[in-house]
Every structure is written in C-alpha cells, then in structure tokens.
Amino acid sequence: CCELGRVEVGLGVYGRMLKLNLVPDTGMFNTLIKGLCAEGRIADAMILFERMPEMGCPWNAYTYGLFVKGLCRTGNTRLALEVLHGKATQSSPCKPAIYVYNTVIDSL
Template sequence: MLVFAYVRNLEMHSAYEGFKRAQDYGFKLSLTSCNPLLSALVKENRIGDVEYVYKEMIKRRIRPNLNTFNVFVNGLCRGGKLNKAEDVFEDMKAWGVFPNVVTYNTLVDGYCKRGGAGKMYKTEAIMNEMVAEKIFPNEVTFNTLIDGFCKDENVLAAEKAFEEMQKQGLKPNTVTYNSLINGLCNNGKLEEAVDLWDMMVGLGLKPNIVTYNALINGFCKKKMMKEAKKVFDDITEQEWFPML
C-alpha cells in the first residue's frame, strides 16, 4: 500500500526506496505495487531502475504476469536495449506467460525507432513470428510499420503495408494517413499525397496540423509556393486554428 501510494502521488524516489527497503524487513510485495512502480519508472525513462526492480522481483519470487513483461519490454525498448527485450520473450515462456499483440507491437516500435541498417528487415521478421504464433497485427502494428518504412524512405513498402492493413479488414486512421502522406511528400510524390488526403477526407477523417504541415513542407520543397499557400489558407477555414 505504501509503495503504491507513493507511485500514485508521483513520489518516485520514495516509492523506489520503499520497494528496496521491503526486502530488508523480509516483506514480499505483490504485483499491485510492483507493476505500477515499473510502469512509472518507464515513463520517467529510469531504465536502469526498471531493470533493477524487474530483477529483484524475480529474485524475491514475485511472480510476474503479462502486464509486468509488457511494461519491462517497453522500458528496454525505450532504452534501446532491444536484444535484452527479445531475451524477455524467452523469460516469459519460462514463466508460462505468452506474448500478446501489445508485447509484439512494443518490440516492432522499438526496432522502427532504433534507426540503422536492417531495422525494417528485423521488424518484418518479428511480424512474421507474430502471425506464426497466431497473434494478428492490429491498427497500432500497421501504423508503426508504415511510419517506420516512411522514415526509412521506403514508401513503396509503406504503401504495401497500407494495402495489407485494409485487406485484413483494419481501418486506417488519421495517424496512418499522416505517416503515409508525410512519407510521400518527403519523396516528392505530391500528387499521390494529395490523392491520399482527398481519400482521407472522403472517409470522414479530419486532417490535423500534422497533415497540413506534411503537405506544406512537401510543396515548399518543390518550390510550389502557390499550392503551399492554398493548403495554409485551408487551415484557417477549420474550426481550430493552430498556434504557428
């Protein structure tokens, strides 16, 4: 209760100390306090402390559940420790806990954000493993994948992922369209980007500041200032007007 209360009140130093001191008195904490503590430490990017708490939980025989593993994988991915994150998958099986779509999505996101050669190859391999385990990608999976391909300047692969997403009966949202529009604009495919924008609006999805910024940036790069100005003027016709 004490550790949980400290976490709820964002007093992380005290929560962390409480977790450590409980062992001194021989108290075995429960997941009611350990999981929120792990999650809060991840949010504060205290990855070293996240690893300590996880290892202590195992040492103290506090049985982790799926949420524990998902939070820990997220922390490792945030810290760029992707090899360790993959090792956790093996830990999960040893505990009789199996990864779900959230676990895989976290790892996919970690590799997409890592950068460097071969990151998307690894991401696709994870997705293939995911499907082999009969855990099917959701909107978050595809959004992450599309964004990763676009940032890797592989718009063709992003478009294929976009098509596959729809084949599987999943509906692209504003995040999906924004990633693809931005990728197309960065690759000079402005006509395709505008067509995608029209498709987005036709489906009842409302463009946001990210959408407009991508289009304006794309037109400016091509020195198509008249078109950029037209998109900018369209912003003022919306119900909201972003701070510029």
C-alpha cells in the same frame, strides 16, 4: 525496432505474426509504415497501408498523417494527394486530420 532504425526486424516480427495467424494492430502497422517511409521504402509502406483494411485493421488519423508525411518527405506529394483523395487506395471511414492537409501544403 523500427523506431531504432531496425525496420527489417519489425518486418520479421510482422511476418511471424502472419504465419501464426495473428493480426497486427493499427499501432504495429503505424510503426512499420513510419519506419519504411523513413528509409524511403515508399512502395513497401504503400503495400502495408493498403493491406490494413483488408486485414480488418482500420486506418486512423495518425496512420494517414504518418503515410502522407512520409510521401511528402520523399518527394511524392502527388501520391500523397491521391491518398488523401482516395484515388490510390480504398476508401476509408476515417477522415484525415487538418494537420495532414497542412503537411501536403507545406511540401508544395
């Protein structure tokens, strides 16, 4: 849904899953975060990004890449740097891949 620009449909599925006590996987979170960032809904994407570890769904390098790229594309490079340095979110055992840092450098 989100890949087709229908983020609200994806968020609806996410909401129904939560009501049924189903935990979304990393792939679903990544898709929602990517869609929200594409629509410029950074605050909503941040909420999902922060909620992932709370729900037992770990971030991966792809998650970092999607979120940081979305932040940079919307002019939020400072927040992208904070995410990378763990100041805006909880610590993660996952380390971002080098291309994530390159994304930030390219946006400066």
